[in-house]
Amino acid sequence: MQTKNYDLAIIGAGPAGMMAALRASECGAEVLLMERNNIPGLKLLMTGKERCNITNAETDPKKFTANFGKNGRFLLSALYRFGVEDTIDFFHKNKLNTVVERGGRIFPESERAKDVQELFLRLIKEKKITLIAGCRIRNISLKEKKIEKIILENGEVKARNYLICTGGLSYPQTGSTGDGYKWAKEMGHTIVKPEPSLTPVVVNEKWVKELEGLSLKNVSISIYQNNKKKDERFGEALFTDFGMSGPIILDMSKSIGKLLAAGDVDLFIDFKPALDFDMLDKRILRDLEEHKNKTIKNILPDLLPQKMISVILDLTKIDPEKKGNSITKDERKRLRSFLKQFPLTIKSLLGFNKAIITSGGVALNEVDPKTMRSKIIDNLYFAGEILDLDGPTGGYNLQVCWSTGYLAGESAAKSFSGAA
Numbered sequence: 001m002q003t004k005n006y007d008l009a010i011i012g013a014g015p016a017g018m019m020a021a022l023r024a025s026e027c028g029a030e031v032l033l034m035e036r037n038n039i040p041g042l043k044l045l046m047t048g049k050e051r052c053n054i055t056n057a058e059t060d061p062k063k064f065t066a067n068f069g070k071n072g073r074f075l076l077s078a079l080y081r082f083g084v085e086d087t088i089d090f091f092h093k094n095k096l097n098t099v100v101e102r103g104g105r106i107f108p109e110s111e112r113a114k115d116v117q118e119l120f121l122r123l124i125k126e127k128k129i130t131l132i133a134g135c136r137i138r139n140i141s142l143k144e145k146k147i148e149k150i151i152l153e154n155g156e157v158k159a160r161n162y163l164i165c166t167g168g169l170s171y172p173q174t175g176s177t178g179d180g181y182k183w184a185k186e187m188g189h190t191i192v193k194p195e196p197s198l199t200p201v202v203v204n205e206k207w208v209k210e211l212e213g214l215s216l217k218n219v220s221i222s223i224y225q226n227n228k229k230k231d232e233r234f235g236e237a238l239f240t241d242f243g244m245s246g247p248i249i250l251d252m253s254k255s256i257g258k259l260l261a262a263g264d265v266d267l268f269i270d271f272k273p274a275l276d277f278d279m280l281d282k283r284i285l286r287d288l289e290e291h292k293n294k295t296i297k298n299i300l301p302d303l304l305p306q307k308m309i310s311v312i313l314d315l316t317k318i319d320p321e322k323k324g325n326s327i328t329k330d331e332r333k334r335l336r337s338f339l340k341q342f343p344l345t346i347k348s349l350l351g352f353n354k355a356i357i358t359s360g361g362v363a364l365n366e367v368d369p370k371t372m373r374s375k376i377i378d379n380l381y382f383a384g385e386i387l388d389l390d391g392p393t394g395g396y397n398l399q400v401c402w403s404t405g406y407l408a409g410e411s412a413a414k415s416f417s418g419a420a
Contacts, residue, residue: 006032006130008412009150009159012180013040013131015401016165016384018120020409025127027413032157033124034135034150036166036177040124041117043167047356047398048105052113054091055402056395057104059084064399068391074364075389075400078372082406084399094119103235103247105394140183146379147187161412163372165384165405168358169194180386181361188376190363192388196355198397199253200245203267204345207311211239214307220273221248223346224266225259234273244344251392254359257349269342271304281336288332292325299324303339312338357397361388372408373415383408 008024010017013035021033033040047053058064061079065072088106091098096119097109108115124131139151140162150157166180181191216237223231231252238246244267259265272280284303291299297320300309313320316334318327327335352358362382366375374380383404391397 004032004158006030006157006159007416008032008161008163008409009157010034010163010165010409011137011150011183012036012164012166012384012386013133014165014167014384015041015044015120015398016405016408017163018124019402019405020163020165020383020412021129022120022123022127023406023409024413025129027410029409029413030130031409032130032132032159034137034157035131035133036135036137036179038134040131040133041120044117045113047113048107048395050113051107051111052116053105053107053393053395053398054098054116055084055087055106055399057084057100057106064396067396068389071364071389072391074367074369074387075403077370078403078407079399081410082403086406087399087402090402091116091119094123103394137179137183140187142187142377145377147377159379160416161379161381163381163383163408163412165382165386165401165408167385168361169352170196170355170358170385184362184382184386187374187380189366189374192360192363194358194360195254195257196349196352197254197257197359197390198250198356198393199352199354200240200350201243201249201253201256201267202347202350203243204347207314208239208243208344209241210311211307212241214239214305215246216269216271216305218273219248220270221252222268222270223252223256223259224268225263230259230265231255237269242350243347247393250356253349253355254390256346260346260348265346267344267346269344271308271339271342277336277340280339281332284332284336284339288324288327292323294324295321296324296327297321312342356393357385357390359388359390361386364388371411371415372404373411381408381412 007029009032010021011034013033021031024031061076065075098106099109100106136153137150138153141148147162164180169178185191220234222229233248233252235248236246237244237248287299297309316338318331367382372381372383384401389400
């Protein structure tokens, strides 16, 4: 590779890096985009179960950032500069229509993540942005408080400004190796310990394998430690062969991880959150009376998914062949209890291999939220998952990439004389 000077050199051609490259190019900068993988946007192809949950329909920046906890305020400037509506307009103008689904999740109308990736690659080519795939960085050379050059395996790169958006540690098979953290730390940045976030949980109960693939809707799940409720969510969940996943579980996984570090964690599923204990008891009584000559295993499908029935009857020690008119008061109470507080014991989180995103990263107090520029290295910027920002499922985290990438690309391009 021949040495050439660029206005902006970007490390990482994921969603944040590609958006930053496009915006910087629009501002008149000559951009180099470097990607470790042979295929740019590889992780993008996996998002939203390969459908790509582009963003969330929450357009109010303050309400949007509230989903990120105390770190959310950092995002406000980026969202005001390039928010949800801007993101949707960007895709529509580039002939990718979108649809809004449950929970405000926004997807491509085609339901193909590949269409999103191909849109960016087409625009990068049209704007004549230099893209190097399969690019391996050996070292980043500093001089005083500036990056002097990037040393590659087959050459070196010099630029006025540099942007690191290498993602986190989730899905390492897509190239998320944590190199960005290492480089940032070597340059003096603080790295908040990376932890897996939005990840499935593993439970102790072996019989959970019998429920693999069972999807739950409109349930409430509570997390307890030392008999005290620590978190509760309503919505959808999914049984796996090792435990549980789905939106509720993924969104609680970060807090579950912190609790596990302190001790045992219990999980309870309420299959009937719209009914209190008394109302549910009356409902069970009514069903038993209406179907008094049926076996209990044939009565319960009105209350439970078919796959759950044998498990609950086994746990409550109720004979599945017992007739409705023979169910005792004690058996009815046990059944009610398991319908309202179905117990599981959490063993662990699955880890980075299955985590959707990474919690932790470059400390936000060392990055200017109005520009995404480092407060330590004068010509360095950050964007995307490498920052200490992580939100819930539903398109929030990809919006972080679009917004911070856009702002970083614009700021880096406009920081020197001659940019538009």
